[in-house]
Amino acid sequence: MSRAKITSEQWAVHRRKEAETLFQFQQREIAAREQERGHDCGHQFTISVTSRGHYGLLGEDGKLERCDDANWDGEPWTITVRASDLPAALLRAASHDLNDWEWAGRDEDEEPTT
Numbered sequence: 001m002s003r004a005k006i007t008s009e010q011w012a013v014h015r016r017k018e019a020e021t022l023f024q025f026q027q028r029e030i031a032a033r034e035q036e037r038g039h040d041c042g043h044q045f046t047i048s049v050t051s052r053g054h055y056g057l058l059g060e061d062g063k064l065e066r067c068d069d070a071n072w073d074g075e076p077w078t079i080t081v082r083a084s085d086l087p088a089a090l091l092r093a094a095s096h097d098l099n100d101w102e103w104a105g106r107d108e109d110e111e112p113t114t
Contacts, residue, residue: 023095026088040082045089048076049101075104 034040059065079101083089 019094022091026091026095042082042084043089044080044082045086045093046078046080047089047093048078050074050076077101077103 030040057065077098079093079096081089081092081096083092
C-alpha cells in the first residue's frame with residue numbers, strides 16, 4: 001500500500017488555517033482581559049523584520065527551472081504590539097497585514113493599526 005505524499009502547498013494551507021485559529025484565540029484572550037481588567041495589559045514589544053524573497057522561476061515549458069533570491073535590501077518593517085510574553089507578541093504581530101506595519105518612506109498620513 002502506497003502512502004499519498006502531502007505537498008508543500010497542502011502543508012502551507014494547513015499552517016495558514018492553524019494560524020487563523022490561533023489569531024482568533026488571541027483576539028478572544030485580549031477581549032476577555034480587557035473585560036476583566038478594563039484594559040489590554042502586558043509588555044510593549046517593538047518588532048522589526050526584513051525580508052528577502054526566494055522565488056521559483058518557470059521555464060518556457062511551465063516547469064520550475066530554478067530558484068533565485070530577490071535583490072532587495074529595503075528598510076525593515078516595524079510594528080509595536082502589547083502582549084504578556086514574546087510568543088504572544090510574535091503571534092499578535094503576525095496577525096497584522098504588512099500594510100499595518102511601519103517602514104521608512106511610508107506616507108506620514110497613513111496610520112498603522114496595532
